[in-house]
Amino acid sequence: DEGKCRPLEVTKLEGSEIGVDTTLGKPFVFRCVPQSGNRIFYFCATSNQEMKRWLEAMDKAIHPLNQNHMWVDVTMHNISLPPLAIKNPECLGLLHQLDRNKDVWVQHYCILKDGCLYFYASIRSNSALGGIYLQGYTVYEQTHNSRHCIIELRPPSEEFKTFYLSAGSASENK
Structure with a gap:
């Protein structure tokens, strides 16, 4: 498993x-x-x-x-913040993440900041559910069953997990 x-x-x-x-x-x-x-x-x-x-x-x-683990400290600090408290994010908004155990798409409010994608239950959350360090990941556009616009985050090595995300449209995925 x-x-x-x-x-x-x-x-x-x-x-x-x-x-x-x-x-x-x-x-x-x-x-x-x-x-x-x-x-x-x-x-x-x-x-x-x-x-x-x-x-x-x-x-x-x-x-x-x-x-130098300053970036780890910053990430640990950011994960404890509400989403709107993170200063100057590169991108933010709703994304759906594929839960491959159940083959369902789960909606999260997401923030991209300094190479880390933070996942929140909603925009009103007190802290992040978790995050993905994107260094080394490759981004591809894919299609998957009923969804037409899929972002595939492929890791640098097979020991890491591949993630599938989807925004509402192809323009939002960009």
């Missing part, structure tokens, strides 16, 4: 504490305590090797190599 479900939560790993956990009495369990400290995440791998692979990858995310 990978790629068919929406993420349950997004957590910034930088500054988190990770490590093997033996308190649950199960093998291959490790935990992550984000810097905010308000929640502990427990994970269970399928083998010791797999657990070590995850711990190594998460350790790299927790201790980035002198990278």
